[in-house]
Amino acid sequence: MLAEQVDYVVGVDTHRDQHAVAVVDAHTGAVIAQTTAAASAGGYQDAVRFADRHAPGDRLWAIEGAGHYGAGLVRHLQCRGEQVREVDRTSRGERRLRGKDDQLDAVRAARSPLAREHRARPRAGEHQEALRLLLLARRTAVETRKVALVQLRSVIVTAPDELRDELRRLPLGELLNRCSRFRRSNSRTPAQLATILVLRSLARRIQAATGEAETLEREIRVHVRALVPELLDEPGVGPIVAAQLIVTWSHRDRIDSEACFARLAGVAPLPASSGLTTRHRLSRGGDRQLNRALHTIVLHRRHRDPATRDYIARRVAEGKSSRDATRLLKRYLARHLYRVMQNSTPLTT
Secondary structure, three states: OHHHOOOEEEEEEOOOOEEEEEEEEOOOOOEEEEEEEEOOHHHHHHHHHHHHHHOOOOEEEEEEOOOOOOHHHHHHHHHOOOEEEEEOOOOHHHHHHHOOOHHHHHHHHHHHHHHOOOOEOOOOOHHHHHHHHHHHHHHHHHHHHHHHHHHHHHHHHOOOHHHHHHHHOOOHHHHHHHHHOOOOOOOOOHHHHHHHHHHHHHHHHHHHHHHHHHHHHHHHHHHHHHHOHHHHHOOOOOHHHHHHHHHHHOOOOOOOOHHHHHHHHOOOEEEOOEOOEOOEEEOOOOOHHHHHHHHHHHHHHHHHOHHHHHHHHHHHHOOOOHHHHHHHHHHHHHHHHHHHHHOOOOOOO
16 A cells, blocks of 8 residues: 555646645545645746655655656656656546546545555656657658648649649659649649649658658667667567557556556457357557557558468457457557567667
């Protein structure tokens, strides 16, 4: 029990400009003191001084939004050797029943770890944070490229006949090069000129987004090799999938077991039995980006890995559906990849 390990819990509800802080007695859950602190270096120091006055013994910081608005506070506390845990946002149902304001949320954050056996640790490590930011930027570049490609194809469909017939025969690379070199011409009609300018703009946007995504992917690969290079040796695990696995897992002490990792990934089996039917299904919760990474690995292995195809065929022959076989495979992957990351020897953290 947490009450046997610490005397106080300091709950923090984080926001962009200021954080609400509440000190709770770990043995009784009683609120001892509350305050607000600015979301700045000076504010972090004020929060620590406040905790020193009202929680002088062993204490634990329970922080909502530790990976977002609370990231700066978490770094400040970790540098001081404080115990820090991440707690979930208050559920919508509880807010509806009990009300909501920042001080209430801070108290709930403080009391939340008292009722839990496992408490999540915040993500840590410069390379891990770099990977998170690089993935975010690459995801934006890929989405920009995808939208622009759809728009380019749509414009070609409605282009003048001669231009449409010319462009529809070109493969993508040549199509982008051709469209990106279009020039203004006074001999064209206003509609033709608009079509040419839009095609050129979209083609250059696609080329720029493609180049940006490739540059970011190379940088992502460097960080993955520095942290868990063994992941890249796994079938179906490229630098982007490996980076997402590392960002969620973060470091050895963050997730207690492979079962916790599977639940976080949304691949822990949940009972879905009724009457004479006994079965399980996948969870629809968890980190959806991590779940997507595991799904990408499964799709790759189903097409290119003979052992995976044999496994699915064997499960189907046993009476499982293809979906159930995929569920079992995702659960196996969560267990295996968690152990790979736990047993890796990073070059640096």
